[in-house]
Amino acid sequence: MSDCLFCKIIDGDIPSDKVFEDDQVIAFKDINPRAAVHLLVIPRIHIDNLDHLTAEHQMLIGHIMYILPQLARSQGLVNGFRTIINTGPDGGQEVGHLHIHILGGQGLSSFN
Ligand code: AMP
Ligand code: ZN
Numbered sequence: 001m002s003d004c005l006f007c008k009i010i011d012g013d014i015p016s017d018k019v020f021e022d023d024q025v026i027a028f029k030d031i032n033p034r035a036a037v038h039l040l041v042i043p044r045i046h047i048d049n050l051d052h053l054t055a056e057h058q059m060l061i062g063h064i065m066y067i068l069p070q071l072a073r074s075q076g077l078v079n080g081f082r083t084i085i086n087t088g089p090d091g092g093q094e095v096g097h098l099h100i101h102i103l104g105g106q107g108l109s110s111f112n
Pocket of ligand 1: 005014016029030031032033040085086092093094095096
């Protein structure tokens with residue numbers, strides 16, 4: 001059995017506040033929100049992070065990018081949003097399953 005936290009969320013072994021799912025991805029609310037809206041979008045298949053992408057992941061990554069604005073809009077972010085992907089220890093990645101943060105609404109600090 002995988003000891004990956006997000007794989008456990010995908011399998012339903014750990015509860016999550018899910019806002020979207022399809023055959024390739026799920027999206028759920030971050031447990032420690034850093035803005036009024038803070039979602040995590042993850043592929044159903046386990047990929048450690050962007051450093052572990054291969055050519056066969058290109059369609060999946062395109063799909064994830066395509067649905068990000070739809071997800072943001074569905075959560076009320078009609079005037080824009082921020083996406084963050086942390087990669088590896090020097091990128092501040094804490095959970096070792098590729099995930100895209102969507103942040104927006106009140107509490108979003110400036111990013112310079
Ligand atoms: P990162 O630093 O990019 O790896 O971000 C990991 C994110 O996962 C953090 O923002 C955490 O708050 C979030 N997180 C950790 N455990 C859970 C959980 N069980 N459900 C939802 N979000 C989580
Ligand atoms: Zn995983």
